Amino acid sequence: MPKCAPWLLVARASARAWPAAHENPAVACLPSAAPATGETAPRFAADAMLARLARWLRLLGWDTTLDAALHDGKLVRQAEQEDRVLLTRDRHLLRELRPHRALRIEHDDPLQQLAQVVRQLALAPPAELFTRCTVCNTALSAPLPPQARAALLPADVRELPGPARHCPGCGRLYWRGSHARRMRAALERALPGWLRREP
Structure with a gap:
């Protein structure tokens, strides 16, 4: 069962038994998210x-x-x-x-x-947040395609806007729940005007 990343996932635990990452070819073959700019990331x-x-x-x-x-x-x-x-x-x-x-x-x-x-360090803001696992530091997959999203996410969060991603390192799933919104707000308070606008 893919683990829920505690920093991002706030939905109730589902009664459905989710397939482990190694049992789901839709997850195993997902590419990692590519950097959105030509800048060298720190x-x-x-x-x-x-x-x-x-x-x-x-x-x-x-x-x-x-x-x-x-x-x-x-x-x-x-x-x-x-x-x-x-x-x-x-x-x-x-x-x-x-x-x-x-x-x-x-x-x-x-x-x-x-x-x-x-x-x-005069760092530029990233093009996108939530592209790396906060627990194991592995780059997350590209956004899950609809079939994998439907298979892996709990039913009560599948329709939430924004991408869902899978961590190939530890199996956690990430989606844009209320925790993500609160963390973005915390970043905006700590670094006013620094983050890029959400698309």
Whole structure:
């Protein structure tokens, strides 16, 4: 059964048994969403203290790794090997290990942290929100075609406007429920005038 992504899905659990991703060829062959512009998307590595920030970055479609089990040295090496900007609140890490590309996060609130990242790195807004899994960081599928949408989504949300997507990494399903609207509103409060208008 495809998992419901808790950040986006708010509909009641359906009594229907949904097919697992590996049992449904309509899901298995879906391509990942392609970037909508020619811009190179930023890539980040977040330390263990920044899990909530990592989810917001993923919501914006930005590839953001997070592994609480990594010690500081391995985190820095991995970020450099994968050409990621290291995001951390650990002054000791920055002082002793001197990563090549890093940003010290100054705030406690995750939306203020996000605003700091966007402003200090002068990041352009993504063409679209909700194109990456906020849980496992995998790029989501292209919008589900009607047949797969009907097969996978609970009956009470199939008619909601907006695309539905599948995560090929962990099997979660994403659609534009009330959580998505609230998160967009939170982003607009944190970064007034920054997001692109919805089509």
